[in-house]
Amino acid sequence: MMDWTDRHCRVFHRGLTRRALLYTEMITAAAIRHGDRDRLLAFSAVEHPVALQLGGADADDMAHAAEAAEVFGYDEVNINVGCPSDRVQSGRFGACLMAEPATVASCVAAMRRACGLPVTVKTRIGIDDRDSYAALRRFVETVAAAGCGTFIIHARKAWLSGLSPKQNREVPPLEYDRVYRLKRDLPGLEIVLNGGVQSLDEVEAHLAQVDGVMLGRAAYQNPYVLAEVDRRFFDPAAPVPGRDDAVLALLPYVDAERERGTPLAAITRHILGLYQGLPGARAWRRHLSENAHRAGAGSEVIREALGLVRRAREQAADRAAA
DSSP states (O other), X not given: OTTTSOHHHHHHHHTTOSSSOEEOOOXXXXXXXXXXXXXXXXXXXXXXXXXXXXXXXXXXXXXHHHHHHHHHTXXXXXXXXXXXXXXXXXXXXXXXXXXXHHHHHHXXXXXXXXXXXXXXXXXXXXXXXXXXXXXXXXXXHHHHTTTOOEEEEESSOBOSSSSOHHHHTTSSOXXXXXXXXXXXXXXXXXXXXXXXXXXXXXXXXXXXTSSEEEOOHHHHHSGGGGGGHHHHXXXXXXXXXXXXXXXXHHHXXXXXXXXXXXXXXXHHTTSTTTTTTSTTHHXXXXXXXXXXXXXXXXXXXXXXXXXXXXXXXXXXXXXXHO
């Protein structure tokens, strides 16, 4: 979810679910070691629980980044061994590391020595022709022996050449049974399933076989799917925020960020899908898209868009009653 699940996105999503674990976009360990740590790692306290997702293959760099994650207050540090993009491969991290389980294991061991946070790994079920169940199990067992107890498994293999990142999310078939089997064979590990999950009904079905489910693009494109997560999976008495409530709750954050110089469009791009499929959804998206880039634009643009949604809702109700 590079360039998607930034800190503004996570604050918005936290307004919809208090309990789900949120993940950052992938940040390279080298960037953290040699770049502006405050810019890369700072986040709002409201985001907890939140995991820092790292890319890298150098154990020293990864240990340094894990130590920084603990200093900044993250709740977990995660190694991405699932991204198949050319840019990621050229840096020798992401899915290509499935071919190097010993390298991933050395990173895990170094990170665990450097910090007290849980160190987890997100991976695929295989790459290229290394896609047997036996290869997946060997990879997981090797990395687990270094101290990783949680694996988030995207239930597709990745082709490291010949497919774009988008195609790698769609073309290789989903093989959920492999993830289920991994949990059966290695019951002492926490296994989280990822890939192609579109609804909370699907989440519930998968939870009969695994320990957790990660939602990615489904939660970004239709964020309101997160609103019932707390009540359905954590606390039957948890409130379910309304869409309008989530918008209004975000406004103080928007005002504070605008004071800091954050462009409004950097925030509103994450909320475009909130009213998907409802009256006023098109007006909401259009108003935000056309006005958030205006010089000096602030939270009033969001309030105006919300007014358009409410008006469309009332008109739809009037038509239904007529």
